[in-house]
Amino acid sequence: MEGTSRRIIELIRAIPRGRVATYGQIARMAGLPRGARQVARILHSSSRTRRLPWHRVINASGGISLAPGYGGELQRALLEKEGVVFLRGRVNLRRYAWRPTLTG
DNA sequence: AACCTGACTTCGG
DNA sequence: TCCGAAGCCAGGT
Numbered sequence: 001m002e003g004t005s006r007r008i009i010e011l012i013r014a015i016p017r018g019r020v021a022t023y024g025q026i027a028r029m030a031g032l033p034r035g036a037r038q039v040a041r042i043l044h045s046s047s048r049t050r051r052l053p054w055h056r057v058i059n060a061s062g063g064i065s066l067a068p069g070y071g072g073e074l075q076r077a078l079l080e081k082e083g084v085v086f087l088r089g090r091v092n093l094r095r096y097a098w099r100p101t102l103t104g
Numbered sequence: 105a106a107c108c109t110g111a112c113t114t115c116g117g
Numbered sequence: 118t119c120c121g122a123a124g125c126c127a128g129g130t
Contacts, residue, residue: 023112034125036112041127044111057111065111075111 004030008042015056018082019098020091022060040065055079056098062090
């Protein structure tokens with residue numbers, strides 16, 4: 001596996017419970033400013049997906065991109081179970097976006 | 105190598 | 118706020 005992919009995996013693993021990150025955010029943090037689709041690809045194809053908090057990655061609008069019937073409801077349920085609140089199908093990124101600044 | 109395909113994002117109307 | 122179009126980029130055919 002290539003280095004950036006590994007970085008992306010590590011970043012996703014670092015998203016804390018009750019917080020979310022966008023595909024684009026993870027991509028930027030991994031050094032791929034326009035690599036949002038690559039983040040999505042890795043989530044979709046990686047056999048390691050089962051070991052990742054994949055449900056904490058959402059789109060730039062604060063919504064769930066995974067189609068209903070293909071994990072969409074599950075993703076929302078998992079997030080809600082962590083205390084993330086949805087309003088009109090979206091989460092408030094101001095409130096729930098992961099900000100890995102303090103305490104590492 | 106050309107072409108297609110996304111768990112995306114941004115911009116303009 | 119809600120689409121549609123265009124941009125993006127790596128992996129699959």
